[in-house]
Structures are given as structure tokens and as C-alpha cells.
Amino acid sequence: VIGNYDCIIVRSRTRMDAAVISRAERAKLIVRAGVGTDNIDIDAAAAAGIAVANTPQANVVSAAELSIAMMLALNRHICAANQSMHSLRWDTLSATGSELFGKILGIVGLGRVGKEVAKRAASFGMHLLASDPYVSVGDAASVSAELTDLRTLLSSCDILSLHASLLPGNRHLIGRNEIALMKKEALLINTARGELVDTGALADALSEGRLRGAALDVYENEPHVDQRLASLSSVLMTPHIGAQTREAQNRVGMEVVNVVNAFFMEGKPLNVLNMQGR
Numbered sequence: 001v002i003g004n005y006d007c008i009i010v011r012s013r014t015r016m017d018a019a020v021i022s023r024a025e026r027a028k029l030i031v032r033a034g035v036g037t038d039n040i041d042i043d044a045a046a047a048a049g050i051a052v053a054n055t056p057q058a059n060v061v062s063a064a065e066l067s068i069a070m071m072l073a074l075n076r077h078i079c080a081a082n083q084s085m086h087s088l089r090w091d092t093l094s095a096t097g098s099e100l101f102g103k104i105l106g107i108v109g110l111g112r113v114g115k116e117v118a119k120r121a122a123s124f125g126m127h128l129l130a131s132d133p134y135v136s137v138g139d140a141a142s143v144s145a146e147l148t149d150l151r152t153l154l155s156s157c158d159i160l161s162l163h164a165s166l167l168p169g170n171r172h173l174i175g176r177n178e179i180a181l182m183k184k185e186a187l188l189i190n191t192a193r194g195e196l197v198d199t200g201a202l203a204d205a206l207s208e209g210r211l212r213g214a215a216l217d218v219y220e221n222e223p224h225v226d227q228r229l230a231s232l233s234s235v236l237m238t239p240h241i242g243a244q245t246r247e248a249q250n251r252v253g254m255e256v257v258n259v260v261n262a263f264f265m266e267g268k269p270l271n272v273l274n275m276q277g278r
């Protein structure tokens with residue numbers, strides 16, 4: 001049916017690959033209701049004369065708040081403590097946690113979400129390191145972060161929080177060698193994209209005690225739940241709910257309407273990602 005439509009709106013799970021795009025004969029615009037466009041072949045769309053736009057602002061605060069929630073939950077064993085109370089067990093000893101205050105947070109990807117995480121983490125008294133090849137020292141300093149290279153960040157941080165976009169070169173940005181650089185007591189938080197992390201290498205490090213814990217909202221083969229990760233008590237997992245708040249969903253809806261109106265009613269390419277120079 002794709003050939004019947006002038007405009008196609010998708011979320012993250014619908015794959016708009018070159019084969020689908022080649023049949024979207026009427027389409028002028030594909031809108032991703034959200035930010036990551038890794039499920040859309042934006043070059044194939046551009047070649048077919050189809051603009052691809054996203055709604056980059058709508059999810060930012062929700063994704064940042066989930067990352068902070070995960071840091072606090074992991075550090076204070078909130079999920080395990082809750083489970084033990086629900087099993088009518090009063091277990092204070094295994095719930096001994098640690099503070100965020102004074103810890104070093106390594107932010108990989110200082111874009112929209114990364115910056116909101118930085119602002120919130122700074123208010124907790126954390127020291128912030130950031131690595132992002134497309135951000136300036138001054139830009140990082142504006143959110144209290146010190147820009148550094150990935151290796152220095154990995155070996156220094158107590159908590160690693162991933163906020164990079166899934167560009168073609170970023171698959172397994174955090175693999176076996178990168179995890180080996182991290183402190184044994186460090187935590188890894190990933191609310192960005194599952195493919196940024198080598199799941200096997202992460203599961204190995206956690207089960208061998210070479211990393212203290214991980215909190216994940218995104219996975220390599222969504223919606224498949226990785227058995228090994230699920231079996232580890234040091235792993236906190238949520239099913240890609242970074243953008244799943246009432247506020248973000250309302251904002252996404254409004255941003256999609258604005259993009260479609262601007263494009264078809266006013267001829268304006270709002271948030272269009274793939275038509276530069278065409």
C-alpha cells in the first residue's frame with residue numbers, strides 16, 4: 001500500500017529500506033516521529049526525491065530523565081530493594097549503595113540529550129567528562145563538561161552514559177577493548193541505541209566482574225530480550241521507554257503536525273535531514 005501515500009509517518013520499529021522506498025511512488029515526505037532515523041535509508045529517499053524529517057526536540061528531556069533515573073536506581077539498588085520488600089523481606093545490607101555526588105560521569109555524545117543529562121548531573125555535584133568529535137570545548141564547557149578523547153573518558157569515569165547517534169561508524173563503539181579500559185567498579189548506562197554496544201562483550205564483562213553494572217533501555221535486536229543480560233542481577237533493563245512519557249508523546253504529535261503542515265502547506269522543509277544541496 002506504500003505507493004498510495006504522499007506522506008509517511010513512522011516510529012522507530014518500521015524499517016523504511018531502499019526496497020520499500022522504491023515503491024513509495026507518490027511520497028514526498030517521510031516523517032520519523034522521534035529523533036533517530038537509523039530505520040530509514042535517508043540516502044535512498046533523497047535519491048528518490050523524498051524528504052526525510054524528524055522531531056528532534058520532543059523526546060530530549062524524557063530520555064535525559066530516564067538516564068538520570070537509571071544512574072540513581074543502579075547506585076541505590078532501588079529495583080532489587082523494591083523486589084525484596086514485595087517478597088516481604090526486609091533486607092537492608094544488600095541495598096548498600098553509593099552516591100552520585102563527587103563521581104565522574106563520562107558522557108559519550110554531547111548532543112541534545114547528552115547536554116540535558118550533563119545539566120542534571122552537574123546539579124548532583126558530579127564531575128563531567130564528554131567525548132564528541134563534533135562538539136567544541138566551549139560548547140562542552142557551557143554544560144560544565146570537560147571535552148576529552150574516548151579512551152581518557154573510559155578509563156576515568158565512574159559512570160559511562162551513552163548519548164551518541166547511531167552513525168554508520170558507531171556500531172560497537174563500546175566493544176571488548178573499550179570495556180577493558182573501564183574501571184571495575186564502573187557502571188554503563190545506554191539509553192541511546194543498542195548497536196553502540198557489543199552486547200556479548202558487555203555480558204562477558206558483567207558476568208566476570210570486570211564491570212559493576214549496566215542499565216539499558218535499548219538493545220541490538222529489539223524487541224528480542226537477550227537471555228544472558230536478563231540472567232544478570234547487575235543489569236537493569238527497560239523496553240525502550242526513553243521517549244515514553246505523556247509529555248514527550250504529546251510533543252512528538254505536535255512536532256509531526258508542524259513538519260507536515262510546513263512541508264505541504266507552506267513549502268518549508270522543517271527538520272528535513274536529507275535534501276541539502278538538492
Ligand SMILES: NC(=O)c1ccc[n+]([C@@H]2O[C@H](COP(=O)([O-])OP(=O)(O)OC[C@H]3O[C@@H](n4cnc5c(N)ncnc54)[C@H](O)[C@@H]3O)[C@@H](O)[C@H]2O)c1
Pocket residue numbers: 035036056059060063108109110111112113114131132133134135163164165166167170173191192193217218240241242243244
Ligand atoms: N531511548 C529512547 O527512547 C531515546 C529517546 C531519544 C533519543 N534516543 C537516542 O539518544 C541518542 C541521542 O539523541 P539526541 O537527540 O541527543 O541526538 P543528537 O543528534 O542531538 O546528539 C548525538 C550526538 O552524538 C554525537 N556523536 C556521533 N558520533 C559520536 C561518536 N562516535 N562519539 C561521540 N559522540 C558522537 C554527535 O556529534 C551528536 O552531538 C540518539 O542515539 C537517539 O537515537 C533514544
